[in-house]
Amino acid sequence: MRTSVKIALLIVAAAALIALPIVADAMGEKAFISLATRALIYGIAAASLNLALGYGGMISFGHAAFYGIGGYVVGILSFHYAAGEPLFGVIPGTNQLLVTLPMAMLIAGLFAALIGALSLRTTGVQFIMITLAFAQMVFFLFVSLEKYGGDDGLIIRRTNAFFDFNLRDRETMYYLCLALAALVLVALWRITRSRFGFALVGIRQSERRMAAIGLSTYRYKLVGFILSGMGAGLAGALTANLLRFASPDMLHWTKSGELMIMVILGGVGTLFGPFVGAAVFVILESVLASWTANWQFPLGLILLVVVLFTHGGVQGFVERIVGRRT
Amino acid sequence: MTLFVEQLLNGLQLGVMLFLMAAGLTLIFGIMGVINLAHGSIYMVGAYVGCYVFLQTGSFLTGFAAAIAGAAVTGILIEFVVIRRLYQRDHLDQVLATFALILLFNQGVTMVFGLQPLFVAMPSFLSGSVELFGGLIYPVYRLAIIAVGLLVALGLYLLINHTRIGMLVRAGSTNREMVRALGVRVGLLYTLVFGLGALLAGLAGFMAGPILAVQVGMGEQILITTFVVVVIGGVGSIRGAFVASLLVGVVDTLLRSYLPGLLRQVMVGPEADALGAGISSMGIYLIMAIVLLIRPKGLFPAHG
Numbered sequence: 001m002r003t004s005v006k007i008a009l010l011i012v013a014a015a016a017l018i019a020l021p022i023v024a025d026a027m028g029e030k031a032f033i034s035l036a037t038r039a040l041i042y043g044i045a046a047a048s049l050n051l052a053l054g055y056g057g058m059i060s061f062g063h064a065a066f067y068g069i070g071g072y073v074v075g076i077l078s079f080h081y082a083a084g085e086p087l088f089g090v091i092p093g094t095n096q097l098l099v100t101l102p103m104a105m106l107i108a109g110l111f112a113a114l115i116g117a118l119s120l121r122t123t124g125v126q127f128i129m130i131t132l133a134f135a136q137m138v139f140f141l142f143v144s145l146e147k148y149g150g151d152d153g154l155i156i157r158r159t160n161a162f163f164d165f166n167l168r169d170r171e172t173m174y175y176l177c178l179a180l181a182a183l184v185l186v187a188l189w190r191i192t193r194s195r196f197g198f199a200l201v202g203i204r205q206s207e208r209r210m211a212a213i214g215l216s217t218y219r220y221k222l223v224g225f226i227l228s229g230m231g232a233g234l235a236g237a238l239t240a241n242l243l244r245f246a247s248p249d250m251l252h253w254t255k256s257g258e259l260m261i262m263v264i265l266g267g268v269g270t271l272f273g274p275f276v277g278a279a280v281f282v283i284l285e286s287v288l289a290s291w292t293a294n295w296q297f298p299l300g301l302i303l304l305v306v307v308l309f310t311h312g313g314v315q316g317f318v319e320r321i322v323g324r325r326t
Numbered sequence: 327m328t329l330f331v332e333q334l335l336n337g338l339q340l341g342v343m344l345f346l347m348a349a350g351l352t353l354i355f356g357i358m359g360v361i362n363l364a365h366g367s368i369y370m371v372g373a374y375v376g377c378y379v380f381l382q383t384g385s386f387l388t389g390f391a392a393a394i395a396g397a398a399v400t401g402i403l404i405e406f407v408v409i410r411r412l413y414q415r416d417h418l419d420q421v422l423a424t425f426a427l428i429l430l431f432n433q434g435v436t437m438v439f440g441l442q443p444l445f446v447a448m449p450s451f452l453s454g455s456v457e458l459f460g461g462l463i464y465p466v467y468r469l470a471i472i473a474v475g476l477l478v479a480l481g482l483y484l485l486i487n488h489t490r491i492g493m494l495v496r497a498g499s500t501n502r503e504m505v506r507a508l509g510v511r512v513g514l515l516y517t518l519v520f521g522l523g524a525l526l527a528g529l530a531g532f533m534a535g536p537i538l539a540v541q542v543g544m545g546e547q548i549l550i551t552t553f554v555v556v557v558i559g560g561v562g563s564i565r566g567a568f569v570a571s572l573l574v575g576v577v578d579t580l581l582r583s584y585l586p587g588l589l590r591q592v593m594v595g596p597e598a599d600a601l602g603a604g605i606s607s608m609g610i611y612l613i614m615a616i617v618l619l620i621r622p623k624g625l626f627p628a629h630g
Contacts, residue, residue: 053418059417059418059421061421118615118619121618121619121622122618122622123622124417125355125361125417125557125561126557126561126618126622126623126624128361128417128421129553129554129556129557129614130557130614130615130618132550132553133554133557133611133614133615134611134615136550136607136608136611137608137611137612137615140604140605140607140608140611141604141608143604143607144600144601144602144603144604144605144607145600145601145604146596146597146600146601147597150600253546253550257421257422257425260418260421260422260425261422261425264418264419264422268418294433294436294437296429296430296432296433297429297430297433297434297437299429300426300427300428300429300430300433301426301430303422303423303425303426303429304408304423304426304427304430307419307422307423307426308408308411308412308423
């Protein structure tokens with residue numbers, strides 16, 4: 001695609017996203033705003049996963065762990081804030097968004113550092129399975145924490161405070177998520193076009209060659225994995241704010257699968273793909289669910305067809321129609 | 327002491343069930359290089375078909391035959407329609423395509439059988455218990471499962487090590503390309519191996535019927551544990567799968583039965599139970615992580 005066409009498309013998309021709540025409001029489709037918010041949050045998670053999976057070639061089947069940890073950080077901090085009892089006796093709880101979001105990213109990043117440092121010693125199918133195993137451990141850990149709701153999950157009584165904005169308001173939450181999604185997109189754009197990003201892609205294409213020219217491939221992959229986990233943690237924290245609920249469901253291994261589906265649907269290793277994929281997934285899910293209770297059946301069929309017969313997901317498909325691929 | 331032996335036997339029983347699943351999965355991965363998440367769905371299909379036929383006809387053996395036939399046919403169909411297109415793809419495509427199959431099978435079974443679990447009774451000739459020794463009374467059915475599992479292990483050992491097909495399977499898991507280059511009809515071999523793996527999964531599913539509830543989602547529970555087994559044992563190795571199955575089965579069972587009790591000595595009752603259950607569920611993943619950190623290719627890797 002030519003650069004001018006790309007820029008034009010980008011401007012149109014940005015304008016449409018900014019106008020979306022106003023249009024939805026005018027059409028009386030308030031529920032559509034929540035749907036779009038969810039799509040944006042999943043987009044952040046999928047785009048982060050894509051950094052590890054699409055650019056770095058690290059097929060993580062455990063990103064639900066970082067997503068869920070992000071959610072639980074918000075939940076646990078606000079639980080201790082409401083109870084007025086510090087965590088571990090020293091860390092006070094809080095409901096300030098400016099504290100909880102960075103904390104969620106930090107803790108998710110720490111977990112990603114630990115899990116990544118151990119998992120990256122393996123490759124191929126072993127890597128897929130060991131990331132799944134670690135995610136399962138995190139899942140069972142939170143299920144067993146009775147204090148934070150165990151199986152039932154943790155209800156967050158009050159949404160986080162963010163200056164004078166009311167995050168319970170759908171539109172405010174939407175614009176917050178839109179702004180953060182744009183930030184994540186810019187960050188990923190900078191990362192993938194930096195020396196680090198090129199090294200990461202090089203490692204995916206041929207790790208041996210990158211090692212031969214003197215790169216410490218393990219370190220590059222680990223940093224990529226940590227950044228990816230932090231993004232997923234941010235998405236989890238936003239989900240917890242949106243739903244006012246953090247539950248083991250966020251940590252379930254099918255969540256990892258869903259995030260991978262979004263990346264595939266949109267296009268692996270592309271900048272915008274995961275956001276498109278997340279939007280397609282969320283819309284597909286809600287449309288199919290409104291048609292039939294057995295919505296997973298058509299979803300499975302669509303996914304199967306996409307995986308078997310398209311290469312490059314929605315974005316690749318669009319690019320093939322619009323014109324030459326660059 | 328008798329309690330400990332009883333738990334050990336329970337662990338053994340879980341272990342052989344896992345082996346029935348893991349044997350197929352490890353062969354499919356070792357020979358075809360395909361990660362098959364739908365293996366759990368085949369287990370579920372075997373359980374549903376077998377238990378349905380058992381409930382309808384009242385004959386356990388008819389149900390048994392139906393389960394393995396149904397599972398094998400399902401497996402061969404899956405291989406023919408989907409898996410065949412995935413041999414040349416990367417792992418990501420394989421994970422997603424077979425994840426899609428899970429969605430299809432779970433929803434398909436829900437549409438046919440509904441959300442209510444099927445409950446089947448034990449067959450009369452296997453119900454009841456026997457006294458093994460020194461006051462240890464153990465259910466016959468569980469002993470029968472252990473026996474069937476060990477028989478299958480023996481049969482697989484003979485098949486893999488002493489037949490022509492077994493030779494090809496061993497060759498295939500060591501160097502796939504070479505087998506193809508030597509003019510073996512790999513397509514047929516792949517279908518056979520996939521069918522065999524599916525048959526064993528169906529057998530496991532059917533035998534689990536009277537012990538567990540036959541319900542949607544049963545496949546995924548055992549699938550993830552099976553993957554743990556396959557990875558610990560070393561992908562592609564039947565011997566590794568056997569050792570790892572028994573290890574995982576016994577450790578998991580012992581943790582579940584003893585850990586909450588141990589924790590209760592230092593904590594209050596309900597919290598200890600919840601934490602104990604959580605940590606014992608984590609146990610097998612911990613073993614896997616430790617094994618992979620020491621031997622990144624598992625205990626008995628098949629590929630050089």
